[in-house]
Amino acid sequence: MNEFDLIEKYFNWKNLNSDMLGVGDDCALISIESQHQLATSVDTLIEGVHFPKDTSAHDVAYKALAVNLSDLAAMGATPLYFTLALTLPNIDEAWLKDFSSSLKTLSKKYNIQLVGGDTTKGALSITINATGILPKTQALLRSSAKVGDIIFVSNIIGDAALAWKQIQNNKTPSSALLKKFNTPEPQVVLGQKLLGIANSCIDISDGLEQDLSHILNQSSVGARINISDIPLSDEVTTYIENTHDWCLPLSGGDDYELCFTVSQDRVAKIEDLGQQLGIPLIAIGIITQEQGIERLGLFDEKCQSYQHF
Ligand code: ADP
Ligand code: MG
Numbered sequence: 001m002n003e004f005d006l007i008e009k010y011f012n013w014k015n016l017n018s019d020m021l022g023v024g025d026d027c028a029l030i031s032i033e034s035q036h037q038l039a040t041s042v043d044t045l046i047e048g049v050h051f052p053k054d055t056s057a058h059d060v061a062y063k064a065l066a067v068n069l070s071d072l073a074a075m076g077a078t079p080l081y082f083t084l085a086l087t088l089p090n091i092d093e094a095w096l097k098d099f100s101s102s103l104k105t106l107s108k109k110y111n112i113q114l115v116g117g118d119t120t121k122g123a124l125s126i127t128i129n130a131t132g133i134l135p136k137t138q139a140l141l142r143s144s145a146k147v148g149d150i151i152f153v154s155n156i157i158g159d160a161a162l163a164w165k166q167i168q169n170n171k172t173p174s175s176a177l178l179k180k181f182n183t184p185e186p187q188v189v190l191g192q193k194l195l196g197i198a199n200s201c202i203d204i205s206d207g208l209e210q211d212l213s214h215i216l217n218q219s220s221v222g223a224r225i226n227i228s229d230i231p232l233s234d235e236v237t238t239y240i241e242n243t244h245d246w247c248l249p250l251s252g253g254d255d256y257e258l259c260f261t262v263s264q265d266r267v268a269k270i271e272d273l274g275q276q277l278g279i280p281l282i283a284i285g286i287i288t289q290e291q292g293i294e295r296l297g298l299f300d301e302k303c304q305s306y307q308h309f
Contacts, residue, residue, distance in 0.1 A: 039131065078132050
């Protein structure tokens, strides 16, 4: 099997409507509605850095697309199309079949079309560039949090970080933790519903405090958070009871939940939205004038967040 057979068999899904020209030409072509903006983002996953060496092809594909969908979610964009740059050490058809079918399943779920990519030989790495669309000037930004906004997070956080910690300690995490680590659910619908309600938003990929800090720095504000309000699973709660390691949920990465701020007169809308979507949306603090994060609670250790360099 050569490069072109591989592309044709596994990545030319022939499912595009007439608004798009996809795999097969030098560029993909996309038609877009007027008065709209494209939101575009790229993420690379490298074996041994972003996922352990023995991760299944299914989970690698899922995570590569999910982390990009999570970026679209954080801006409130509706997924539109993506490209895939795939570097493979060799052609392993069983692996490619699982990879391609997992990617296709997730892409169908969020109605995002694979329109092109690049295929090369080398150490396993997956780069996805995902693009979404939204009405002009509506995007949720990091830079528009206001003093007095209530800070929310979706769902629970810390599960993926606990899974990763256990893997590093040669323990097998529970299936619930592994699911959160390997196949995080991007909050695409929530992001779209936050348009016109939230003042600012970010997805929590590198740890709650580090990601919240991006909102704070870009909005020139600070935050006060109640440590005990941070939503945790039973497993993370038990872990913290045993270790007092609050850094795990505060700075552990890979949650792919949304952290967003909302003015106080819109808090009731968030409660309604949480009910409507069946997703817990939990208030953890408030935006303040003084720069930095003030933690209310017993915990005041400095946590080390993930950084590549
Ligand atoms: P070029 O010569 O322009 O670099 P390629 O030979 O790399 O084109 O790719 C041929 C076509 O297949 C292009 O339309 C490209 O977008 C698509 N393609 C290549 N690799 C992938 C991939 N991994 N997934 C999806 N489409 C791909
Ligand atoms: Mg190419």
